[in-house]
Every structure is written in structure tokens, then in C-alpha cells.
Amino acid sequence: MSALIEGREGVWEYAIGLEVHAQVASAAKLFSGAPTAFGAEPNTQVSLVDAAMPGMLPVINRVCVEQAVRTGLGFGGAIARHSVFDRKNYFYPDLPQGYQISQYSDPIVVGGTVEIPGRTVRITRLHLEQDAGKSVHDRDPDRTLIDLNRAGVALMEIVSEPDLRSPEEAAEFLTRLRALLRWLGTCDGNMQEGSLRCDANVSVRRPGAELGTRTEIKNLNSIRFLREAIEYEGRRQVEVIEAGGEIEQETRLFDPDRGETRPMRTKEDAHDYRYFPDPDLLPLELDEAFIEAIRAAMPELPEARRDRFVEKLGLSDYDAALLTAERARADYFEAAARGRDVKQAANWVAGELLGRLNREGLEIEAAPIPAAGLGELVDLIADGTLSGRMGREVFEAMWETGKSAGAIVEERGLKQISDTGALEGLVDELLAREADKAAEYRAGRTKLLGFFVGQVMKATGGKANPKLVNALLRARLEE
Amino acid sequence: MRRLGLADIRAGLADGAFSAVELAEDRLAALEGAEALNAVVSPMPDRALEAARAADRRRAAGEPALPLDGMPVAVKDLFCTEDVRTTASSAMLEDFVPPYESTVTANLIAAGAVLAAKTNLDEFAMGSSTATSHFGPAVNPWKATGDARPRAPGGSSGGSAALVAASVVPAALGTDTGGSIRQPAAFCGIVGLKPTYGRCSRWGIVAFASSLDQAGPLTRSVRDAAILLGAMAGHDPKDSTSARQPVPDFEAALGGGVRGLRIGVPREYRVDGMPEELDALWRRGAAWLEEAGAEIVDIPLPHTHYALPAYYIVAPAEASSNLARYDGVRYGLRTPAGTVEEQYARTRRAGFGAEVRRRVLIGTYVLSAGYYDAYYTKAQRVRRLIARDFEQAFERVDAVLTPTAPTAAFPLGEKMDDPIAMYLNDVFTVPASLAGLPAVSVPAGLDAEGLPLGLQLIGRPFDEETVLRAAAALEEAAGFDAEPEFVR
Numbered sequence: 001m002s003a004l005i006e007g008r009e010g011v012w013e014y015a016i017g018l019e020v021h022a023q024v025a026s027a028a029k030l031f032s033g034a035p036t037a038f039g040a041e042p043n044t045q046v047s048l049v050d051a052a053m054p055g056m057l058p059v060i061n062r063v064c065v066e067q068a069v070r071t072g073l074g075f076g077g078a079i080a081r082h083s084v085f086d087r088k089n090y091f092y093p094d095l096p097q098g099y100q101i102s103q104y105s106d107p108i109v110v111g112g113t114v115e116i117p118g119r120t121v122r123i124t125r126l127h128l129e130q131d132a133g134k135s136v137h138d139r140d141p142d143r144t145l146i147d148l149n150r151a152g153v154a155l156m157e158i159v160s161e162p163d164l165r166s167p168e169e170a171a172e173f174l175t176r177l178r179a180l181l182r183w184l185g186t187c188d189g190n191m192q193e194g195s196l197r198c199d200a201n202v203s204v205r206r207p208g209a210e211l212g213t214r215t216e217i218k219n220l221n222s223i224r225f226l227r228e229a230i231e232y233e234g235r236r237q238v239e240v241i242e243a244g245g246e247i248e249q250e251t252r253l254f255d256p257d258r259g260e261t262r263p264m265r266t267k268e269d270a271h272d273y274r275y276f277p278d279p280d281l282l283p284l285e286l287d288e289a290f291i292e293a294i295r296a297a298m299p300e301l302p303e304a305r306r307d308r309f310v311e312k313l314g315l316s317d318y319d320a321a322l323l324t325a326e327r328a329r330a331d332y333f334e335a336a337a338r339g340r341d342v343k344q345a346a347n348w349v350a351g352e353l354l355g356r357l358n359r360e361g362l363e364i365e366a367a368p369i370p371a372a373g374l375g376e377l378v379d380l381i382a383d384g385t386l387s388g389r390m391g392r393e394v395f396e397a398m399w400e401t402g403k404s405a406g407a408i409v410e411e412r413g414l415k416q417i418s419d420t421g422a423l424e425g426l427v428d429e430l431l432a433r434e435a436d437k438a439a440e441y442r443a444g445r446t447k448l449l450g451f452f453v454g455q456v457m458k459a460t461g462g463k464a465n466p467k468l469v470n471a472l473l474r475a476r477l478e479e
Numbered sequence: 480m481r482r483l484g485l486a487d488i489r490a491g492l493a494d495g496a497f498s499a500v501e502l503a504e505d506r507l508a509a510l511e512g513a514e515a516l517n518a519v520v521s522p523m524p525d526r527a528l529e530a531a532r533a534a535d536r537r538r539a540a541g542e543p544a545l546p547l548d549g550m551p552v553a554v555k556d557l558f559c560t561e562d563v564r565t566t567a568s569s570a571m572l573e574d575f576v577p578p579y580e581s582t583v584t585a586n587l588i589a590a591g592a593v594l595a596a597k598t599n600l601d602e603f604a605m606g607s608s609t610a611t612s613h614f615g616p617a618v619n620p621w622k623a624t625g626d627a628r629p630r631a632p633g634g635s636s637g638g639s640a641a642l643v644a645a646s647v648v649p650a651a652l653g654t655d656t657g658g659s660i661r662q663p664a665a666f667c668g669i670v671g672l673k674p675t676y677g678r679c680s681r682w683g684i685v686a687f688a689s690s691l692d693q694a695g696p697l698t699r700s701v702r703d704a705a706i707l708l709g710a711m712a713g714h715d716p717k718d719s720t721s722a723r724q725p726v727p728d729f730e731a732a733l734g735g736g737v738r739g740l741r742i743g744v745p746r747e748y749r750v751d752g753m754p755e756e757l758d759a760l761w762r763r764g765a766a767w768l769e770e771a772g773a774e775i776v777d778i779p780l781p782h783t784h785y786a787l788p789a790y791y792i793v794a795p796a797e798a799s800s801n802l803a804r805y806d807g808v809r810y811g812l813r814t815p816a817g818t819v820e821e822q823y824a825r826t827r828r829a830g831f832g833a834e835v836r837r838r839v840l841i842g843t844y845v846l847s848a849g850y851y852d853a854y855y856t857k858a859q860r861v862r863r864l865i866a867r868d869f870e871q872a873f874e875r876v877d878a879v880l881t882p883t884a885p886t887a888a889f890p891l892g893e894k895m896d897d898p899i900a901m902y903l904n905d906v907f908t909v910p911a912s913l914a915g916l917p918a919v920s921v922p923a924g925l926d927a928e929g930l931p932l933g934l935q936l937i938g939r940p941f942d943e944e945t946v947l948r949a950a951a952a953l954e955e956a957a958g959f960d961a962e963p964e965f966v967r
Contacts, residue, residue, distance in 0.1 A: 048579060052804040054572065055559050055581060055683040057718050087800050089846070093819055098803020144819070146808065274846035276855060279690035279797055281719050 003166035005204060007238045013207045014234050015214075016170045016200060017124075017162035018226075020177060021155050022187040023131070023195040024067045030130050030154035031058030031101065031281075038193045042136070042147035050152040052096035057280050060085075064154040065284065067186040068108050068128050069294050071156060074184045074301060075123055075177075077112030079291050085128075085281045089274040094133035094146050102129035102157075104275045108284065114160075114180070115303070116172040122161040131155050156187070162201060162211060167230040171223050174198060183302055183327040191221050198226055202233045203247070212237070213247040217254055217261055229254035233261050305330055313342045319350045328364045329354070335371035336378070344378050352395050369398050377405040384418050385409065387466055418465040420472070423456070426464075427472045430455050441477050449473060480505045481646045481966070485550050485703040488649060492538065492549050499538075499549030503531035503593050506551045509647045510596055516645060516965070518617045518638035520556040521564050521597040527551065530593040537591070545591030546710050553642050553651035556597035557604055558584045558694070559683040567685045568612035569602045571805045571812045571830030581683025582715045583652065583694045590710040595648055598638030602832045603802065604659055604687040607904035609637025610895055611834040619667055619888045620645035620965030623928035630888040630930070633663030633904070639697050640667040645965045650698045650707050654684060656691045657790050658884070658908025661920035664697055665883035665933025668922040668961065670950070671697045672704045673908075675941045676915030677722035679708075680715030686801040688794040689720070691912050701921065701951045705729035708943065724941050732944035737952040738772030740945070742936075743876035747783035748907055753885055756926050761882050764923055764934045767956030768880065768949065778872045778879070782864040786910040789865070791902055792845050792858035793913070799842025805830060837898065866914040869937070878949045879937040881907050883920040887930035907935060917943045919950045922959040931961070 004011040029036055032049035049056045072079050084106040087099040107127035114121045133151035135144050158177065164170045178196055181187035189196050198221075203214035217233060220226045232254075237247050252261040277283075300308070302324045309320035309330075323333045323346065332353075337345035353374065357364060377394060380386045386394060386409065397408045409415060417423060430452060431438045441448045449470070456469045480502055483491065491497055507524050534549035559565045559577040566572045584594060601611040608631040610616035617637040619630040621644065632641040636653030640663035643651050653660040655673035664671025672695045679694040686692060696707035709729045715721040744765055749758065765775045807813035807826030814825035831839065845854035872879060884904055894900045911918040917940070920933040934953060938946035 051809055053577065053579070053810070054565070054567070054575070054685040054804070055577075055681070057682050059717060059719050089800050089803060091803065091806060091820075091823055093806075093808050096804060096809060098806060099800055272848045274800070274843065274848075274851075276796060276800070276846055276851075279688075279720075280686075 003168065004207070005234050005238050007242050009242055011207065012204045012234070012238045014165050014167070014230070015162040015203045015205060015211050016164035016167075016230055018160045018164070018170060018173060019199040019201070020158040020174065021197045021199075022158060022181055022189075024064045024128075024154035024156055025185055025187055026061060026063045026067060026154055028061050028063070029152040030061055030064050030128065032152055034152065036153050038195075040149055042145070042149060044149065046148040046151065050096065050148055052098070058101060058278070060281065060284065061154065064128060065108070065286070066294055068126060068156055069286070069291060070184050070298065071158075071181065071186045072109030072112065072126055073295055073298055074180050074186075075112035075114055077109040077123060077126060079286065080106060080108050080110060081286050082106065083108040083127075083284045085278045085284065086275045087278045090271055092132065093144065094135045094148070094151065096133065096148060096151055100130050100132065101278055101281070103127035106283075114173060114176050116169060116176055119163065119165070119169065121163045121173050124159040124161055126156055126158045129155050129157055162203070162214070167227040167234070170200060170230055171227045174223055174226060179326055180302065183299065191223070194221065197221050200226060200230055200233075202230055202237070204234055204237045204241070213249050215247065215249065215261075216251045218251050218264065220254060225254055225256050228256070228259055229261055232259060236261065299327065302327070313337070313346075315343070315346050319346050322350050322354065326364065332364050332367070332371045336374045338375065340375060340378055341382055344382065345375065348374055348378055348395075352392065356399060368402050369395075373398060373404055380405055380409065384465060385416055386414065387416050387462075389462065390414055390416060415463065416465045417460050417463045418468055420468065423464060423468060423472055426456055426459055427469070427476055430459075431476055438477060449477075452477075481509065484649050484700050485547070485698065485706045486700070488550050489544070489548070489706075492534070493544060499531040499534035499593065500528065502549060503527050503551060503595070506595060506648055510642075513642065513645055513647045516618045516620060516638075516641045516647075517615055518599050518632075518641040518647075519596045520566055520568060520599050520614055520638070523560075523563055523594055523596055526563065527593045527595040530588070530591070534591050534593070546706070547587060548591035549593060550591070550650065551593045551595045551648050552587060552707070553596045553598050553639055553648045554584055554594055555600055555636050555639050555651070555653050557600060557654050557685045558652060559685065560584055560594070560597065563597065565597065565685070566613070567603045568600045568614055569830065569832070569835070570613045572685070573613065573812065575811050577683075579683060582680035582717065583684070583711050585683075586713065587652075587710055592710065596642070598636070598642060598651060600638055601635035601659075602835050603685065603798070604635040604654055604656055605798070605834050605838050606634045607658070607662055607901050608889075608891075608894070609634040609663070610891065611832055613832060616891050617641050618891065620963035621666075621668060621888060621930055622964040623930055626928065628890040631666065631891050631893070633666035633884070633888065635659040635663075636671075636697060637663050640664055640669060640671065643667070643697050643699060644669050644963055646699070646962075650696060650703055652694060652711070653697050654687075654692055654694050655908075655912065656687050656693075656794060657912045658905040660695045660697060661908045661918060661933070661935060662884045662904055664920040665922070665931065666888040668931030668933075668959065668963065669697055669699050670701055670704045670919065670921055670954070671695065672708060672919040672943070672946075673911070673917065674708060674712065674943055675722070675917045677720055678724070678917070678941065678943070679711050680713070680718040680721045682715055682717040688797040689801060690797060691794060701919070701947055701954045702730060702733055704919065705733060705947050722941065727944055729943060729947055732948050733951045735948045736772065737768055737949050740773045740878065740949060741776050741876040742768050742773045742949065743776050743778035743872050743879040745778050745780040745783065745872070745879060745881060747780050748881045750885065750906060753882070754926070757882050757885070757932060760924050760932050761880070761934065764880055764953060764957075768952060771952045771956060773949070773952070776876050778876060780865075780868045780872060780879075780910065782861060782868050783910055785861045786865055786913055787902065787906050789858040789861035790905065790909040790913055791841070792854050793862065795838040795842035796846050796855055797842070799839045799846065802831075802835070802839055834898070862913045865910055869910075869914045869916060873939050877938070877945050881935045881937070883907060883933035883935040887926045887928065887932055911935075911937045916940060917946050919946050921950045921953045921957065923953065923957045924959065925961055931959075
């Protein structure tokens with residue numbers, strides 16, 4: 001999936017690293033007990049600590065630490081037994097303390113990898129830090145208002161090495177990482193609400209050459225924008241270099257309306273964040289038992305589950321990958337498949353259900369058909385009550401009405417006719433009526449079988465068991 | 480009732496010699512009469528009388544007395560007090576009224592104390608004279624013989640020290656970052672104890688330097704310091720640096736005497752220019768303890784000389800960050816301007832005095848890129864070496880005896896234009912602060928001018944009991960019973 005940029009003077013290669021800011025799934029903030037729910041009225045989720053009142057002190061939220069450790073274990077990182085919270089000092093109206101508590105030199109997770117097709121992407125580190133509040137510029141014509149609801153919310157900053165070689169790879173990496181976070185339940189991955197944001201470090205170079213000077217594109221809040229921003233930025237850098245210019249190391253913003261990146265307002269004075277260890281917090285010391293307890297309670301990870309689906313359940317690689325792209329999908333599938341034909345269940349989840357969800361733009365959590373209900377439908381097909389075609393009709397009805405498969409079969413009288421005696425009568429009647437065609441069949445035009453089957457199905461309003469009809473027709477025509 | 484200490488009040492209330500309300504009214508009147516000391520930022524008469532009435536009600540109902548039942552205590556205006564203005568003696572917080580109560584003052588309230596007034600301090604606790612206060616300098620109740628000039632009470636807990644020394648209140652709360660309890664105690668002829676770092680919660684105390692700040696008592700006797708500390712101390716889940724240590728009965732430790740204790744005398748504290756009479760007092764203090772049965776041991780604390788410069792890097796560094804929250808956005812002073820950057824600049828220029836600005840600048844400088852390692856990292860290394868000096872010393876001795884301050888109280892206004900001279904006040908107190916150790920100043924005598932001098936005892940971490948035992952022995956031997964000019 002790597003892609004080269006065609007310049008006027010030959011090809012160029014991308015080197016992309018991402019910095020992902022993932023809001024930790026936690027009811028309370030990183031250093032205060034204030035709630036973190038999205039969409040609350042401004043300044044209603046702010047504790048004295050979040051507002052940086054005099055004399056207030058941070059106390060680490062254990063849940064956030066557990067989530068960071070869980071995430072680190074999820075991508076195979078090393079969990080630091082000793083990590084340190086530092087203060088990153090700068091003035092900003094939505095930064096109440098005048099510093100952000102973050103981890104600078106000693107992060108909680110070091111290393112790890114995320115697999116994308118054709119490449120193993122190295123994770124540099126994961127650290128915990130506080131989010132800032134929000135400056136609101138459009139409520140009042142003369143003043144900027146401050147909403148501190150987000151101030152102090154826990155973020156995991158996950159940094160990758162510059163291993164990505166195309167906008168598509170960057171998008172794939174973020175998709176996989178987001179899925180992993182959701183899989184682990186450590187971040188809800190909601191990019192619209194800002195639970196997941198991303199900065200992209202982009203540079204270009206001649207294939208195989210040393211890394212070029214990078215620019216940082218800030219605050220990309222959708223995977224599409226990430227791809228578009230990198231695409232644009234790579235081409236821009238090639239144009240600058242080929243025109244004899246130099247890339248300036250700077251931060252840029254992506255304008256989705258115009259599809260281009262622009263330098264952020266240049267600050268006259270470069271920031272000196274004056275990092276130093278936060279004296280209000282002791283270093284974070286994690287013991288083996290704490291880490292092992294989290295490791296022991298880890299869910300089966302996506303790759304392991306995918307392999308199991310292929311090896312133990314006999315699914316195709318394609319279906320297994322599709323069904324393990326999200327943990328909720330895999331859970332749904334396994335619930336629907338429990339105690340019945342696994343491949344049929346996989347077909348229905350991967351085909352009908354995911355297709356419909358996709359068309360409606362829904363996540364599987366929002367499917368109106370519960371897993372057990374879909375399982376019942378699979379059973380009704382397996383025991384011959386429904387044909388495959390009838391099954392699809394019942395599926396549609398289940399989706400629309402929320403009723404069970406059994407109830408719909410009952411209501412609509414959809415039971416498949418598998419009574420040999422009744423069907424034999426119909427077959428005999430048909431062959432008598434179409435004696436010419438029967439003769440043609442017997443003379444070798446066996447293609448006519450389809451015609452006969454269709455006629456029986458028509459006569460039964462589609463309820464005849466197609467397999468049985470086939471068998472009966474063959475028997476009569478070839479006797 | 481003027482000379483009553485906490486232990487006396489406990490006995491008097493138990494005997495019915497007076498009521499808590501009588502005592503509170505008497506002390507509130509004394510506070511009004513002590514205006515010349517400029518020691519009070521905000522009196523709290525309503526709060527005090529309500530607490531005194533509650534104490535009397537408890538006693539009338541036959542309930543067992545609380546540890547500080549009915550005892551008037553003044554509070555340095557650095558502790559946040561719910562619905563009572565808390566200023567840190569700064570223009571920045573001149574009108575700031577917190578909606579919360581600091582853990583230490585809440586502990587005192589729960590122990591039945593009668594919190595009577597918020598006391599003057601150096602702005603944001605930065606100073607050794609209480610002269611950097613936005614509300615003007617507090618005044619030491621002591622004067623030199625034949626010298627009418629008002630003297631500095633020391634600082635930064637100068638208002639608290641002055642009120643206790645003038646017998647306006649029996650006890651007061653201070654905070655100590657580099658000597659801010661012990662030096663004013665020495666200047667005012669009273670007892671001042673800085674507990675082990677982590678012994679008392681910092682929650683709700685306006686922060687100066689987080690890794691050094693510690694609350695402690697200022698009293699007229701060692702026993703009263705033990706009583707007050709017992710009510711202040713304890714683990715607080717709201718302060719991550721607060722220690723999970725049981726709180727012993729400090730008062731019970733006092734009777735122990737010093738027989739068999741080994742007291743270290745560090746040769747490095749004998750600094751150039753130290754007044755001979757201070758050196759003599761120090762030797763006398765050692766002799767008193769020896770006579771009481773202690774063994775005096777000469778010990779090295781080799782890195783002492785580096786303590787003061789290290790302190791004046793670490794403390795301003797933390798302060799520069801701790802004071803960043805005073806930006807005029809959410810509370811406190813705001814000086815509006817066209818841009819937010821300009822608003823920050825104007826607000827902080829108007830809200831902070833010269834000494835605070837100086838320390839914020841020093842702190843910002845030592846943390847900045849390119850200087851961090853040369854200053855901050857090195858200072859932290861020095862800090863570890865100083866802590867190690869003490870650890871090694873405490874393998875040989877149980878406590879360390881030193882002078883508290885290099886001079887007696889200086890006249891108001893002196894040293895104000897010479898920050899280095901002012902910083903030298905902390906030379907003996909800063910090492911224990913950097914090492915986080917408990918240390919107490921005990922009044923040990925008067926100098927030739929009739930001004931009090933203090934001796935300091937430093938102990939092992941969380942061994943306030945030994946420090947208090949030795950302090951009680953020193954107190955008894957010194958027999959310090961002089962009263963300041965103000966009350967004569």
C-alpha cells in the first residue's frame with residue numbers, strides 16, 4: 001500500500017508518523033473526580049481541581065492508569081514500572097493551571113507494534129496527560145468564553161514511528177488502532193465528539209534516503225481528513241523542494257473545505273514549555289501484581305480471535321477478518337453461532353447483517369436484530385422450515401419490525417412446503433400439462449429442469465422446498 | 480487569660496474556671512487591641528464565637544472534650560477558609576473568598592478549635608520579614624533595649640508569630656517552605672515546628688513550593704506545639720504527597736527526657752560573620768542537653784553550604800509554575816486589556832509584588848531550555864546529597880542541634896533592598912526543608928540588645944516525638960520566660 005509521489009524530477013516517498021490523542025474511557029477525569037460525559041452544559045463538569053483554585057491538588061485516577069496499561073498490553077508495549085508526571089508550562093485561557101500535567105521523559109508505556117497489511121508499524125510510546133478546556137469564540141461578539149468541561153479529562157497520547165509510507169497506510173493504521181482501543185474498551189473512538197484526534201508528522205524523501213524535514217498537521221478529526229491532509233502535504237512538500245525551496249519545520253492546519261494545509265499563526269516566540277516533574281504527584285510506581293491482574297483480564301485480542309475463527313471454526317480468512325474488525329462484531333457473531341452451523345451464521349452476519357448496517361450507516365451495537373434472533377433464523381433455514389430466499393424475506397421483516405423469526409414465519413404463513421405427497425401431486429400435474437417439454441427433457445434438453453422447478457415454485461407461492469422439488473422432478477423425468 | 484497556653488485552656492475549661500465564649504471574647508478583644516502589630520489580615524469574630532458557643536454546648540451536654548475544644552487559634556492567611564477571604568497577603572487574591580476549607584483548618588475545626596483571625600504573611604509566603612505583604616509589614620512585639628525602631632517579626636509566618644509572641648492568641652498556624660515557621664518563631668521568642676514533609680496535608684493551602692511547603696504550629700510552649708500538631712496531622716487522600724503514617728500522641732512523648740539521646744552538632748553551621756553571642760548560645764544549648772543526660776556528638780553535614788543556593792533554585796522553579804494559575808481568567812484580580820496576552824501581563828504586574836515577580840522570573844529562568852540542567856537538575860542533585868548527609872548523620876545521632884537564624888530580629892525596612900541578605904536568613908533552616916525533615920525552633924535566650932534568639936532541633940523523618948522530647952528538655956533548661964516590650 002505504499003505510494004510514491006510523482007515529482008517533475010522523479011519519485012518521492014512519504015514518511016509519516018502519527019500522534020494519536022485518545023480520550024481514556026473513564027467516568028472521571030485524570031486527576032479529579034469530575035465527570036467526563038460528552039455534551040453537558042458548559043462548565044457543569046468542573047471540580048475545584050479542574051478550575052485550578054488556589055491550594056487544590058491532583059490525585060491520580062486509578063481507572064485511567066489501568067486503561068493506559070490495558071492499551072499498552074494490547075499493542076504489545078512494555079509497561080513502565082516507574083513513570084513520572086511532568087508539568088508542561090504555558091499560558092492559555094483554557095488551561096487553568098497554567099500548565100498541563102503530562103508525561104515527558106518517563107511515559108507509562110514504551111514500544112509496541114500495530115500490524116497493517118504489508119507492514120508492522122512501530123509504536124514509540126504511550127503517555128497519559130490532561131486535556132485542556134475549550135475557548136468559545138462565537139457566543140459573544142466581544143469576548144471569548146471558556147468551557148472547562150474537558151479540562152482535566154484523561155488522554156492517552158500514542159505516538160508512532162515514521163513508518164507509514166502513504167496516506168492510505170496512515171488511514172489504515174488509525175483505523176486499526178481505533179479498532180483496538182474500542183476492542184479493549186479503553187477509548188470509545190468517537191472522532192466526531194473529539195474522543196479520538198490525530199496529528200500527522202509528514203515528510204518526503206527520495207526512496208530509501210534519510211528522513212526529510214517534517215511538518216506537523218494538527219488536530220485531524222476524521223480518517224478521511226487525515227488521508228486528504230497527508231496527500232496534499234506530501235505533494236506540497238515535493239513542489240517546494242523541486243522548486244529549490246526548503247521545508248520549514250512547522251505546525252500546519254488542514255482546511256477541509258479547500259483541501260489544503262496552511263501554517264498555523266506563527267508565534268513570535270517559540271514555546272519553551274519548561275517541563276519539570278510535578279511536585280504535587282509522586283512518581284507512578286506499578287507493581288507486577290497490578291500489571292498481571294490487568295493482563296489476566298485482557299480480552300482475546302483481534303488477531304488471536306481471527307486466527308481462532310479460521311483454525312477452529314473453519315471460517316474463510318475474509319470472513320474471519322471482517323468479523324474481527326470490531327470486538328462487538330465478533331461477540332455478535334459468536335453469540336449468533338453458538339450451538340449451530342457456524343458457517344451459516346458467519347454468512348448471515350458477514351453478508352446480510354453487515355451489509356444492511358453498512359447501508360444504514362449503523363454500528364453493530366445498534367442492530368435491531370439481536371444475535372440470538374439471527375441464530376433462530378439460521379436454525380429455521382437449517383431445519384428446512386425456510387428456504388434461503390424466504391430467510392432473506394424474514395430477515396427484512398425482523399429488521400423492520402423487531403419481531404422474532406418464529407413470529408414472522410407464523411404470521412405470514414411462510415412455512416416451506418416439504419411434504420413429499422403434496423409436491424408429488426403438483427409435479428405430476430405439471431408434467432402432464434407440459435408433456436411436450438417433458439419429452440424434450442428426456443431427449444436430452446436437461447436445461448429445462450429450471451423451467452419445471454420455477455413452475456412448481458410459482459404454483460406454491462415460493463414456499464415449496466426447492467431441494468425437494470428438484471429431487472422429485474429429476475426422479476419423474478428420469479424414471 | 481492572656482498568658483494561657485493550650486494546655487492551660489484545656490485545664491481551665493475542664494475546671495469551669497472560664498467558658499470558651501468568655502475566653503473567645505477576651506481574645507477577640509485582645510486582637511482588636513493589637514492593631515499596631517498589623518498581624519491580622521481578616522479577623523473572624525463571628526466564626527470564633529460560634530465555635531466557642533459550640534464548645535460550651537458540648538461541655539454543658541457532658542460530652543467528652545475534643546482535643547482543641549474552645550482553644551483560640553490564629554491562621555496564616557495562606558490556608559483557604561470557607562467563606563472567609565483568603566489573600567496570601569497578595570493584591571492578586573485581595574478579594575478571593577474560597578468555597579472550601581483547607582484540610583488542616585478543617586481538622587482543627589473538627590477538633591473543636593476556635594479559629595479567630597487570618598494572619599499577615601509575606602506575599603505568597605515569599606520572604607523572611609512579612610514585609611513583602613500587600614497589606615504592609617507585620618511588626619515584631621519585641622524591641623531592642625533602648626532602641627525604639629520597630630522590628631521585623633521574621634517571615635513568612637510573621638503575623639502568626641507576632642500574635643502568639645504578644646500573647647494575643649495562645650497558638651497559630653504557619654507554613655514553612657525554607658524556614659517560614661522556624662525563623663519567625665526565633666525572631667519572636669516562641670516555639671515553631673515544621674513537621675516532616677507529608678505529615679500535614681497541603682490540600683487547601685495556597686501553594687508556594689509544593690515539594691517543600693508544610694504546615695506547622697507556632698506556640699509559646701513545646702507542649703502546646705505537640706497538642707496543636709496532633710490535631711493538624713494525618714493522611715489526606717486529597718494530597719498525593721501526604722504520608723500514610725499513623726499520628727502518634729505527640730504530647731505523650733514529652734515526658735521522656737533526653738537521657739541516652741545522642742545530639743549531633745554540625746560543624747558546617749558555624750558560618751562566617753555569625754554573632755559570637757549566637758555561637759555562645761548554641762554551645763550553651765548543647766551543654767544544657769548534655770547536663771540533662773544527652774550525649775553531644777560532633778557530626779559532619781558536608782553539603783550544607785550548597786543548601787541555600789539549591790533552595791533558591793528549587794523553590795522559585797516550583798513557584799513560577801504554581802503561580803501561573805493567577806492569570807485573571809477565573810478568579811482573583813483581573814486587569815482587562817485588548818488581548819489576552821496583554822491581560823495576563825497587566826494582571827500579573829498589578830497583582831504580584833516585587834519579591835513574587837523576582838522569584839517567578841528566577842524560577843522561569845532556571846527551568847528554561849538550555850539552563851535546566853545547569854540549575855534545576857543540579858539543585859535536585861544537591862538536594863539528594865543534603866538528604867544523604869542527614870541520613871548518614873542519623874545513623875550516629877538522634878537529633879541535630881543548630882541555631883535557627885543567623886541574627887536576631889532586624890529593624891523593619893532593613894534588608895528590603897538586598898534580596899541576598901534577606902535570603903541568608905534561611906541559611907540554617909533550609910537544609911532540613913530540602914531533606915523534608917521535622918525541625919523545631921525553641922526560644923533559648925536574649926541577645927545583648929534584649930532580642931530573643933532561637934535554637935533549632937532537627938530529627939529523623941516522622942520522628943517529631945524525639946524532636947519534641949529534646950525541645951522540651953531545651954525549653955526547660957533555657958527557662959525562657961521573658962516577655963516582649965509590646966505586652967510589658
